[in-house]
Amino acid sequence: MSRGRTRFTAGLAALPWIAPVLVLIAAIVLFPVGYMLWTSTRNLSAYGQDRGSAGFGNYRTLFRIPELGSVLLHTVIWVAAVVLITLVLSAGLAQFLNKDFPGRTAVRLAVLVPWAASVVMTTTVFYYLLDPDVGLVNRFLVDIGILDRGYGFTKQPTQAFLVAIGVAVFVSIPFVTYTLLAGLQSIPAEITEAGRVDGANSWQRYRHLTLPQLRPAIAVSTIIMIINVFNQLPILQVLTGSIAGFDADTTTTLTFKLIRQNQQIDTAAAMSVLNFVLIVAIIAIYVKVVRPADQVES
Template sequence: MRVVARQRSTASLRALPWIGPVLILIAAIVAFPAGYMLWTSTRDLSAYGQDRGPAGFANFRRLFAIDELGSILVHTVVWVLAVVVITLVASAALAQFLNQDFPGRTAVRLAILVPWAASVVMTTTIFEYMLDPDVGIANRFLVDIGVLDRGFGFTKQAGPAFLVAIGVAVFVSIPFTTYTILAGLQSIPGEIDEAGRVDGASSWQRYLYLTLPQLRPAMAVATIINIINSFNSLPILQVLTGSIAGFSADTTTTLTFKLIRQNQQVATAASMSVLNFGLILVIIAIYVKLIRPAGEEAR
């Protein structure tokens, strides 16, 4: 055992010159900012960010004293789950379609990239103007065909605005997710599907029992990226729900922004950032644990 341990230590030391720069980079862009964020959350900060000394856990006590914090956490869970699940389902279907051979496939694939290439703020603003109760083209259309008697403020009330935000988030998330799943589909050998066809499996059975398990790595990457993006998403919610009074349409990310900009509670916002960071780590750890193959569990 000592010999094996010594060999591992020697191998690690030999690898250090190669992985050292990577470790320094990780420390510079991940470990240091995270540590500084944690340290800031324990400081007494003025409205302008001036450090007035240690505050202990006072910032966290003020954070948990917010009456709406529980509902904000629920909003965050609903927001992340809805955006990620709908995006994955829609993208899986779209990737399956784009994997087929049909005329104009290249043009369609390029068109899918447009929402991803465009500015998120610009895309969200377009949706906001489309749904404006007075001049929005979507509202005007619904009135013209008799669905509505007059324009409805889709982005003026917490519930509808939150649903619109979910729709926009799915719209801008689909391109990346679709291409990730499409890459996974194209890496699957055609013989697997052919074998299922020979055995008499239906199209749905072949996808469910043969294709989907092969897509697990691609789906895992897409899910984790989408969880991080949606959890930390500020532009979409800020544009669509930022003007709504109170915290009735907020997630933990928009709460952090409001604490700084509207309430000038920089220290409380710092503690909210720490809570956000902890939540995202827990969510990803649970997800990685759930999708870990059985073979890796025993190692």
């Protein structure tokens, strides 16, 4: 019997066992994606009534939006900044939490707080802390003489966008830190000990021995972060949603503006498809460049 036929027979034998998983994937992944693609080609009223086929008209309308270029740029800056800053800070924090020191358990639990709390609640707390009239941060800065009066950190597009990046980093750090911490604890102590015996300093051991072993953990956390940050509506909506115009918008907030303000549901569907394509392309490029599945050399 040929190898191809053997594999086909083995696949058929396994089908009863994997069928529930395939049905689940079809129900929660394939069907929504297909329905999203189909909706983006329909002519929908402001109330969602299907008025027939629109072909690629919704996409033409989308790409005629003058601010689309700046929105795409904001999205790239938003995702890249949050992911890179979070990775750097989490790597340092994971390295610290991997050491044995008094109160380590309490510190590890404290790191989980931003992850356990609601993202909307956390963002709202930051929003009011930075309020120019009643915010404690502004009050403190005025009291110590740095500011003459309260500053609108969340009232201008650029400042609000930067604050949103900071909040996104804050709520992303716990997950990434614990993912990298798990990766650190899986590295055999003999590897770093061998580097120490060979005369490598702390940075050399981390760069050439620890970091390559962390590549799978970094890849997993990065991919999940890209997906989460790309679609992070709550933070952007709370901090930049009240700002008029498109100066602090990403593709996600633009989608909801098209729905709620412009009542262009069909154009918003086309924007959702573009969002999906961008996420898939970014992750595919990342996986191709980083190659997290490659065997780590000892």
